[in-house]
Amino acid sequence: MNAPLSPAQSLPPDPPIRPEFEHALPPLSPRAAERPLPWTQRIWQQDWLRRGLILVVLAIAWEIAARIQNNDLLFPTFLQTGKALVQGLSDGELLMRAGISIGVLLQGYAAGILAAFVLTTLAVSTRFGRDLLSTLTAMFNPLPAIALLPLALLWFGLGKGSLIFVLIHSVLWPLALNTYAGFQGVPETLRMAGRNYGLRGLRYVLQILVPAALPSILAGLKVGWAFAWRTLIAAELVFGASSGKGGLGWYIFQNRNELYTDRVFAGLALVIIIGLLVETLGFQTLERVTVRRWGLQR
Numbered sequence: 001m002n003a004p005l006s007p008a009q010s011l012p013p014d015p016p017i018r019p020e021f022e023h024a025l026p027p028l029s030p031r032a033a034e035r036p037l038p039w040t041q042r043i044w045q046q047d048w049l050r051r052g053l054i055l056v057v058l059a060i061a062w063e064i065a066a067r068i069q070n071n072d073l074l075f076p077t078f079l080q081t082g083k084a085l086v087q088g089l090s091d092g093e094l095l096m097r098a099g100i101s102i103g104v105l106l107q108g109y110a111a112g113i114l115a116a117f118v119l120t121t122l123a124v125s126t127r128f129g130r131d132l133l134s135t136l137t138a139m140f141n142p143l144p145a146i147a148l149l150p151l152a153l154l155w156f157g158l159g160k161g162s163l164i165f166v167l168i169h170s171v172l173w174p175l176a177l178n179t180y181a182g183f184q185g186v187p188e189t190l191r192m193a194g195r196n197y198g199l200r201g202l203r204y205v206l207q208i209l210v211p212a213a214l215p216s217i218l219a220g221l222k223v224g225w226a227f228a229w230r231t232l233i234a235a236e237l238v239f240g241a242s243s244g245k246g247g248l249g250w251y252i253f254q255n256r257n258e259l260y261t262d263r264v265f266a267g268l269a270l271v272i273i274i275g276l277l278v279e280t281l282g283f284q285t286l287e288r289v290t291v292r293r294w295g296l297q298r
Contacts, residue, residue: 101247108167182216
């Protein structure tokens with residue numbers, strides 16, 4: 001019978017230790033460190049170039065499809081639409097129509113933002129406010145704003161008040177939902193810091209919750225803008241803004257009745273151009289100087 005092994009004998013032998021070594025790298029030459037990117041990569045990194053290329057491709061596809069269709073009454077070419085757009089801008093009609101639409105839009109948009117801020121402030125302050133916000137958004141958020149247009153005409157008449165009413169409905173609910181979701185996502189440490197400094201009520205919301213939830217608020221502002229812009233154009237297709245003067249939607253509707261299809265497409269193109277300008281010069285600039293600069297968004 002074999003004798004039992006001692007603890008030292010039962011352990012496996014230690015693995016061999018590999019010797020450490022270092023590879024000395026050659027110093028980086030100044031030319032290699034300062035070598036710029038190729039000009040093609042530098043140009044391709046420009047956002048405006050990539051977006052412009054997308055627009056050029058869409059314009060070419062539009063021109064080809066219209067020439068294949070070969071029916072100006074149904075589908076004018078890109079060049080015909082561009083000519084009608086330039087003519088409408090040069091004679092001032094399109095600018096006047098766009099000014100009317102934007103003026104009404106800003107009033108309804110501002111009123112919707114104010115209503116959403118009041119509703120979300122009440123929701124983060126009291127339990128009744130939370131119940132009120134959840135109930136109202138569940139009821140009215142699925143309701144299309146344009147469906148309220150007949151009621152708006154009965155209540156406010158044929159004019160600017162009806163448009164502002166449906167615009168408030170378009171902006172209020174998506175902005176309130178995004179803002180409240182952003183408030184709910186604020187870290188508890190920030191909330192506790194605000195309370196330790198004695199912030200309560202409106203000061204607590206403005207100094208703690210709003211800066212921390214700004215990415216969600218900006219997302220809600222963009223969604224509300226898009227809803228309001230398309231709701232306004234759809235409402236103007238039915239009636240003018242005020243005193244018989246219509247905006248871009250009314251311009252599109254009138255030219256459709258007169259079978260000026262190129263002007264119809266010119267009006268639609270101006271709607272798209274205004275949307276691109278607001279997105280690029282407005283919201284992207286606001287994001288760049290706030291949430292991206294603060295490190296809240298990539």
